[in-house]
Amino acid sequence: MKFSEEFEARFAEMVTHYPIKRSVLVPTLLYVQDETGFLSDEVIAEIASRLDLTELDVRNVISYYSMLTTKPRGKFNVQVCTNISCMVRGGEDILDHCKKKLGIGNKGTTPDGLFSLEEVECIGACSWAPAAQVNYDFHENLTAEKIDRVLDEYKNKGTQ
Amino acid sequence: MPDVTLTVDGKKVTAPAGTLLIEACKSVGIEVPSFCYYPNFSLQGACRMCLVKIEKMPKLQTACTTVISEGMAVTSDSAEVKQARKGMLELLLGNHPLDCPVCDAGGECELQDMTFSYGAAESKFMEAKNHRDEQQWSPVVYFDRPRCILCYRCVRVCGEGMDVWALGVQNRGVTSIIAPNKGDHLECEECGMCIDICPVGALTSGAYRYKTRPWEMKHVGTICTHCGDGCKTTLGARRSQTGLEIVRGDNRDKSGTNGDFLCIKGRYGFDFAGSEERLKQPLIRKNGRLTPSTWEEAFELVGKKFTEIRDKDGGASIGVIGSTRTTNEEAYLLSKFARTVLKTNNIDHHRTADFPALAAALRGKPEATVSMADVFTAPAILLIGNDPTEQHPLLAWQIRNNVRLHRAKLYVINSGPIKLRRQATSFTQIAPRAEGKLASFLAGDDAASDALSGSGTNNDKEAWIGLRAQLRSEQNLVIIFGSEIRGRAITSLVKFGSSIGGAKFIALADYSNSRGAADMGLYPDLLPGYHPVPISSSPFRDEWGDIPHDVGLDLPGMVEAARASKLKALHVVGSNPIGRLNIDPFVFSKSFVVVQEMFLTETAVIADVVLPADNAYEKSGTITNTCGDVQLLKKAGDISELKSDFEMMVRIADAMGHDIHKLVPFGGGERADVGFSRGAQSGEADRHAVWLEMQGLEPKLSPFDPIAILDEIQRLVPGYDVSRANLVAGNSQHTSLSKAGPSTQQNPELIIPANDNLFTSGTLGRYSRALKSVLESHEIKPAEVAAD
Numbered sequence: 041m042k043f044s045e046e047f048e049a050r051f052a053e054m055v056t057h058y059p060i061k062r063s064v065l066v067p068t069l070l071y072v073q074d075e076t077g078f079l080s081d082e083v084i085a086e087i088a089s090r091l092d093l094t095e096l097d098v099r100n101v102i103s104y105y106s107m108l109t110t111k112p113r114g115k116f117n118v119q120v121c122t123n124i125s126c127m128v129r130g131g132e133d134i135l136d137h138c139k140k141k142l143g144i145g146n147k148g149t150t151p152d153g154l155f156s157l158e159e160v161e162c163i164g165a166c167s168w169a170p171a172a173q174v175n176y177d178f179h180e181n182l183t184a185e186k187i188d189r190v191l192d193e194y195k196n197k198g199t200q
Numbered sequence: 201m202p203d204v205t206l207t208v209d210g211k212k213v214t215a216p217a218g219t220l221l222i223e224a225c226k227s228v229g230i231e232v233p234s235f236c237y238y239p240n241f242s243l244q245g246a247c248r249m250c251l252v253k254i255e256k257m258p259k260l261q262t263a264c265t266t267v268i269s270e271g272m273a274v275t276s277d278s279a280e281v282k283q284a285r286k287g288m289l290e291l292l293l294g295n296h297p298l299d300c301p302v303c304d305a306g307g308e309c310e311l312q313d314m315t316f317s318y319g320a321a322e323s324k325f326m327e328a329k330n331h332r333d334e335q336q337w338s339p340v341v342y343f344d345r346p347r348c349i350l351c352y353r354c355v356r357v358c359g360e361g362m363d364v365w366a367l368g369v370q371n372r373g374v375t376s377i378i379a380p381n382k383g384d385h386l387e388c389e390e391c392g393m394c395i396d397i398c399p400v401g402a403l404t405s406g407a408y409r410y411k412t413r414p415w416e417m418k419h420v421g422t423i424c425t426h427c428g429d430g431c432k433t434t435l436g437a438r439r440s441q442t443g444l445e446i447v448r449g450d451n452r453d454k455s456g457t458n459g460d461f462l463c464i465k466g467r468y469g470f471d472f473a474g475s476e477e478r479l480k481q482p483l484i485r486k487n488g489r490l491t492p493s494t495w496e497e498a499f500e501l502v503g504k505k506f507t508e509i510r511d512k513d514g515g516a517s518i519g520v521i522g523s524t525r526t527t528n529e530e531a532y533l534l535s536k537f538a539r540t541v542l543k544t545n546n547i548d549h550h551r552t553a554d555f556p557a558l559a560a561a562l563r564g565k566p567e568a569t570v571s572m573a574d575v576f577t578a579p580a581i582l583l584i585g586n587d588p589t590e591q592h593p594l595l596a597w598q599i600r601n602n603v604r605l606h607r608a609k610l611y612v613i614n615s616g617p618i619k620l621r622r623q624a625t626s627f628t629q630i631a632p633r634a635e636g637k638l639a640s641f642l643a644g645d646d647a648a649s650d651a652l653s654g655s656g657t658n659n660d661k662e663a664w665i666g667l668r669a670q671l672r673s674e675q676n677l678v679i680i681f682g683s684e685i686r687g688r689a690i691t692s693l694v695k696f697g698s699s700i701g702g703a704k705f706i707a708l709a710d711y712s713n714s715r716g717a718a719d720m721g722l723y724p725d726l727l728p729g730y731h732p733v734p735i736s737s738s739p740f741r742d743e744w745g746d747i748p749h750d751v752g753l754d755l756p757g758m759v760e761a762a763r764a765s766k767l768k769a770l771h772v773v774g775s776n777p778i779g780r781l782n783i784d785p786f787v788f789s790k791s792f793v794v795v796q797e798m799f800l801t802e803t804a805v806i807a808d809v810v811l812p813a814d815n816a817y818e819k820s821g822t823i824t825n826t827c828g829d830v831q832l833l834k835k836a837g838d839i840s841e842l843k844s845d846f847e848m849m850v851r852i853a854d855a856m857g858h859d860i861h862k863l864v865p866f867g868g869g870e871r872a873d874v875g876f877s878r879g880a881q882s883g884e885a886d887r888h889a890v891w892l893e894m895q896g897l898e899p900k901l902s903p904f905d906p907i908a909i910l911d912e913i914q915r916l917v918p919g920y921d922v923s924r925a926n927l928v929a930g931n932s933q934h935t936s937l938s939k940a941g942p943s944t945q946q947n948p949e950l951i952i953p954a955n956d957n958l959f960t961s962g963t964l965g966r967y968s969r970a971l972k973s974v975l976e977s978h979e980i981k982p983a984e985v986a987a988d
Contacts, residue, residue, distance in 0.1 A: 096368040096381040103370040103379075 432456025503855020515543025527821025545752025586682025
């Protein structure tokens with residue numbers, strides 16, 4: 041299986057950071073997922089063989105972490121926090137609003153493959169609650185209008 | 201390690217530094233409950249049942265992960281500790297279905313026991329329990345998810361113990377589950393250890409589930425009849441219409457050499473005993489067809505024909521083929537019966553290892569062999585040939601766990617990349633069929649090194665010399681070799697071993713009593729104990745009287761004699777030479793063939809008389825594993841219509857008019873009580889029997905009592921003079937070859953490996969539904985075919 045040169049360089053370097061090879065598994069999975077969008081069977085087999093693990097080992101770790109996924113997601117993964125601070129500041133309303141606007145439920149993906157929606161636990165942005173994360177970018181102090189604008193921007197970006 | 205002293209519940213405990221608190225408690229009889237802790241596996245700390253109070257530590261601590269230290273003061277039974285354990289149980293029971301009345305584990309469930317002890321049966325939870333349907337992971341492994349308490353024992357035994365790594369834990373928190381390696385099914389060695397080790401009924405056995413309850417069975421710890429390793433398997437037998445039916449095999453009795461281990465055959469392969477294809481009546485060929493008859497008619501006919509042929513054509517016109525699965529007593533009796541009653545030395549068996557060569561090479565070398573138990577503690581092991589993972593699963597387990605727990609050094613030399621290379625300190629691939637040359641090379645013949653490296657391997661001469669030097673520098677090396685090494689190669693290997701301090705040997709043979717068959721003299725030129733024919737000064741002369749002087753025919757010799765119409769009769773006991781050794785069935789068309797067998801095998805169908813026999817799970821006696829460890833076989837199952845091979849031989853001798861006292865030296869029976877005085881006197885009789893047994897004077901009143909022959913074996917077969925008390929108590933007793941007879945050189949071509957794998961077991965395996973179903977599932981692998 042082929043990954044980008046950038047990933048390969050990073051992997052070669054990362055692997056030297058740990059006394060035990062398998063310790064590099066989580067960062068490796070994250071970087072691969074950034075590249076491939078999700079962790080396919082093929083990716084899992086490749087990583088397992090690189091790190092001398094069984095595929096089951098790799099799947100066990102993937103299933104533990106909610107940010108790792110074995111199923112394809114949309115281009116933009118909208119993660120709305122509904123943990124305590126966000127909840128008291130209306131995070132659940134934001135989530136509901138997103139569901140309506142995108143026409144999908146929790147962990148769903150829009151038919152055009154642009155957006156996925158996910159309810160997540162605390163993303164560490166309590167001071168600016170309610171907050172959401174789209175891929176790696178944070179959007180804070182959200183209101184229905186604000187999240188509309190944010191989603192429209194992404195939509196424009198994605199359809200250009 | 202220096203000792204550390206601590207107090208537990210006011211009791212002083214002294215244990216070596218580094219001991220876990222839970223083990224230290226156990227050593228003085230204080231039970232600290234736990235689910236996830238299991239000796240010899242990595243620590244988990246998952247179940248929190250072993251919480252104890254340790255003075256000066258702020259919270260309760262887990263005894264299974266705490267290492268003892270000097271002056272530690274521990275409380276294991278205070279109200280606080282009990283409350284904590286009760287709380288843990290309540291959490292574990294939070295989602296545990298209380299289906300104990302139908303659960304396989306009910307009655308032998310650790311969670312049930314704990315709940316009884318701590319009384320957490322009432323729950324404060326109001327939430328509905330999560331239900332998931334039972335899943336079938338393989339033909340023999342079922343998983344009932346809600347019953348699982350996530351102790352991770354199965355995950356560790358599969359990975360660390362078996363080196364299979366087929367089970368894992370997925371998701372987290374309340375959604376955590378045990379997951380098999382192939383999504384919805386397992387791809388593994390099907391050993392079933394995960395089922396045995398499961399403290400609850402989450403993992404259940406496909407062969408046993410929902411069949412009966414633990415207290416309805418009689419549990420008999422006996423020796424597995426499949427491979428040559430001699431594991432103890434606990435058979436659960438239940439009353440049936442014909443006697444006792446075996447319904448379960450597991451490792452409940454952990455007193456065997458195998459400890460926690462049991463492979464698929466020991467666990468599920470018992471079901472051939474209950475096969476519908478079992479012969480239940482003697483068959484006599486009448487008008488060309490095998491017709492059911494009575495035992496009397498059959499014995500009379502066999503006795504008459506054998507006597508006629510012996511007296512008219514001479515004993516040399518009779519051939520005998522013995523078994524590699526019958527008891528030592530039966531093998532010995534057959535050897536004696538052939539030579540003293542049939543007056544023939546034409547006796548052989550399916551050979552899978554060259555024990556005569558080993559006996560000759562080790563003669564006069566005391567302590568040159570080791571027991572299966574010693575493989576677990578040996579500091580260094582050299583394995584040449586064979587694939588123990590497939591053919592000797594217990595041996596593989598012993599080696600693997602010795603490396604894991606004791607850091608033993610393992611040298612593997614094999615023509616294929618066998619799985620044990622994963623544990624090896626050094627793995628060297630050798631050219632196919634070059635193992636004999638390797639033995640010469642190890643013994644000092646440098647020229648032999650040229651033939652060692654095959655085309656696919658690139659070991660040069662220097663590497664081989666380096667490996668040999670390294671092996672020579674080891675102490676107490678255990679040298680284990682497969683049937684690739686035979687004849688003179690064994691002599692060379694033993695020569696090499698004598699240059700190493702404390703080197704010891706194990707020869708690997710394939711069937712459960714292959715070693716016993718060899719030790720008991722199922723050879724045309726060897727008597728029991730490797731004494732060559734003819735009897736000269738050996739002790740056999742006094743006890744056996746005259747036997748034929750000429751060396752008899754081996755198996756190919758008998759086939760040739762039959763082809764030339766010189767073999768008038770053939771007596772086959774528990775063997776299927778036609779099915780297993782590619783012998784033309786029509787060769788014996790002019791011979792009178794008698795077969796003692798469980799099934800209508802390829803050999804039985806050509807017989808003139810077929811006598812239905814008990815198998816190893818239906819009789820008592822002793823059996824010797826490939827290392828030379830003798831163990832006691834105990835009767836578990838019972839089918840009332842059948843007879844043991846032992847009884848049949850005695851009955852045939854009797855029908856031939858032979859004085860059976862001379863064949864089986866059983867007692868007179870005047871004084872002892874065989875149970876006829878039941879009723880008011882029975883207690884007295886039983887006490888008397890106990891006294892007799894203690895004095896080594898078991899009654900031996902019946903001519904069918906194998907113990908009478910065991911006496912003779914212990915008297916006459918060198919190495920078998922082991923402790924009778926230990927043997928009868930169920931312990932394995934190692935026999936030595938050092939005092940064996942001078943032995944003879946055998947034709948190495950006669951050794952034909954069984955080539956069984958994990959899921960096959962010669963002719964026997966074909967009649968096991970469980971083994972067959974697993975074999976089929978591994979051949980087809982439907983999920984992989986269906987995947988796109």
